[in-house]
Amino acid sequence: MAINVNTVYTTVLSILNKEQRGYITPYEFNQLATQVQLEIFERFFEDYNQYLRMPRTNVEFASRIEHIRNEFEIFQKSGPSVTIPAGSAQTDNVYPQPTDLHRFGSVNYNKGFNSPEIEIVSARDYTEQTLSPLTIPTSDFPIAKYKENKITVFPTVTNTYSSSDVTFNYIRKPKDVVWGYTVGALGQYIYSGEFNILYKFITSANLLPLVTQMPNFGGGSVSNFLAKSDNPLVTTDGLGTDFSIRVITTLPTIGNPALTTLTVVDTGNRLEPGDTITIDKSLFAAGGPALSDVIITIDNTVLNTASSAYSQDFEISDSQQTEVILEILKYSGIIIRDPSIVQAASQLIVSEEANTKR
Numbered sequence: 001m002a003i004n005v006n007t008v009y010t011t012v013l014s015i016l017n018k019e020q021r022g023y024i025t026p027y028e029f030n031q032l033a034t035q036v037q038l039e040i041f042e043r044f045f046e047d048y049n050q051y052l053r054m055p056r057t058n059v060e061f062a063s064r065i066e067h068i069r070n071e072f073e074i075f076q077k078s079g080p081s082v083t084i085p086a087g088s089a090q091t092d093n094v095y096p097q098p099t100d101l102h103r104f105g106s107v108n109y110n111k112g113f114n115s116p117e118i119e120i121v122s123a124r125d126y127t128e129q130t131l132s133p134l135t136i137p138t139s140d141f142p143i144a145k146y147k148e149n150k151i152t153v154f155p156t157v158t159n160t161y162s163s164s165d166v167t168f169n170y171i172r173k174p175k176d177v178v179w180g181y182t183v184g185a186l187g188q189y190i191y192s193g194e195f196n197i198l199y200k201f202i203t204s205a206n207l208l209p210l211v212t213q214m215p216n217f218g219g220g221s222v223s224n225f226l227a228k229s230d231n232p233l234v235t236t237d238g239l240g241t242d243f244s245i246r247v248i249t250t251l252p253t254i255g256n257p258a259l260t261t262l263t264v265v266d267t268g269n270r271l272e273p274g275d276t277i278t279i280d281k282s283l284f285a286a287g288g289p290a291l292s293d294v295i296i297t298i299d300n301t302v303l304n305t306a307s308s309a310y311s312q313d314f315e316i317s318d319s320q321q322t323e324v325i326l327e328i329l330k331y332s333g334i335i336i337r338d339p340s341i342v343q344a345a346s347q348l349i350v351s352e353e354a355n356t357k358r
Helices: 005-020 026-051 063-075 123-131 208-213 318-331 338-356
Strands: 074-080 093-098 100-109 120-121 144-146 150-154 166-172 181-183 189-191 200-202 222-228 235-236 244-251 258-266 278-281 294-302
Touching: 005 026, 005 318, 026 063, 026 318, 120 123, 123 144
Parallel strands: 120 144
Antiparallel strands: 074 166, 093 150, 100 166, 144 150, 181 189, 200 294, 222 244, 235 278, 244 258, 278 294
């Protein structure tokens, strides 16, 4: 379970007030919290490396290796290469890495039998391997050179480039921590609670022909089509749930309807940039057979960052909450050696919140 950003912020404020060290603004807190989360996140990999060298235990709930692996496994992703924009120069065997890649794991070649893993080699090793007919790369035994956030895969393909040719397995970076707020009548900061981040949608080219198949439309009117994640015909390749989108088209009296807007109604939970949403073509088959499924890709452009009202919790687990608070306080100029002080402050916050709800 993730750490609630409001719990950490109010606890830090309570301790700062007790120590008479002043006040930390939401902006300052967000900067410090993001930095602390990233430091703890990077420490997971160093700890994991050390634990692999130590004697292991298989006792339930006591395995250090399992515990630290669970800490960073939620950040593990698997996905295709970044799609190259139309009109850009592109070599068939060059694949850019995903935009949210933080730690490179492995990459598989989907053109080979059973999607073999691609061996990443240096320029010198590549030259040596291609000199011998026994080690020359094939589709089933591919190799690649990694440079400037791109991999160049060998053998060179001769057909059209596709981002789905390769699959990257990697670790993404945690999202920046945000304590969102609104300003009250007295100028005070009021926690906004959970607020989903809205991302811009990029639609596939096959969406425009499909709007002609949208149900319940008539000449000169506006047709709305709502796609929700609870429909079994609406799927995603990511972990997003409880999302819904609305397709709005303008339908002229003569001619085909034109797509005007694609609106995010609710982004739900864990809908990430790069995820694709597929709407089955049968949902559009009202006036005739649909041409193909509708595929929508989430862009990494956040639509509502101009507002301070959205919040983003810590993504690391709540077992790190005490350390998060202590590290933020260190950056604020307070060093606390006894974690019981933090626990006491947390209990005070909980009791105050309970009193306000009575």
